[in-house]
Amino acid sequence: MTTVLMGYAPMDAVHGEFEALVASALACPDDELHAALLRVHEHLLAHFGQEDRWMRETGFPAADCHIEEHGNVLKSADEVLPLVAAGRHDVGRSFAAELRNWFPGHADYLDSALAAWLCKRQYGGKPVVLHPRRNPG
Structure with missing residues (x-):
């Protein structure tokens, strides 16, 4: 998973942690x-709680x-x-895969708007995220 950057450092840090925990699971x-999923759940409670x-x-x-x-x-x-505690590892792996697949869209549509809102309030402008130049060839 590639870290999804929003340009708001506290959010970017928690997103990186989320991605690492899901990858570990x-x-x-x-x-x-x-x-591993308990750690993801614990993280989600803190992550979502902070954003909320x-x-x-x-x-x-x-x-x-x-x-x-x-x-x-x-x-x-x-x-x-x-279910995972009862041995349904397939369900746990499916859930972790769905989190990995869900997150970029959530970040693009919902977290990016929140990051822009927070940056505008705190710094007076939109967040800026610089990406390395991609080699076209």
């Missing part, structure tokens, strides 16, 4: 999967949709964890 052996607080504290206009999506992901995690 996808790569670990079955006997470590439940523990930012939205509420700053009056972010699109907060309801964004917070609802966070809640749906947490609900899925709450349903998956007991």
Whole structure:
């Protein structure tokens, strides 16, 4: 997974941590999967909690949709964890893969708007993200 950068450093840091935890869950052996997904769940609670607080504290206009999506992901995690604990590693791996696939779209559509909102309030302008030049050939 490539780190999705929003240009708001606190968000970028937590996104990098999320991506690393999901990658770890996808790569670990079955006997470590439940523990890896517990770490992902713990991270999601803190990650989403922080973003939800930012939205509420700053009056972010699109907060309801964004917070609802966070809640749906947490609900899925709450349903998956007991299944993995009971030996359904396939469900856990599928969940981790879905998180990996879901995240770029969530970041592009919801987190980018929040990052722009927070940067505008804090710095007076939009975030800037510099990417290395890609070689066309």
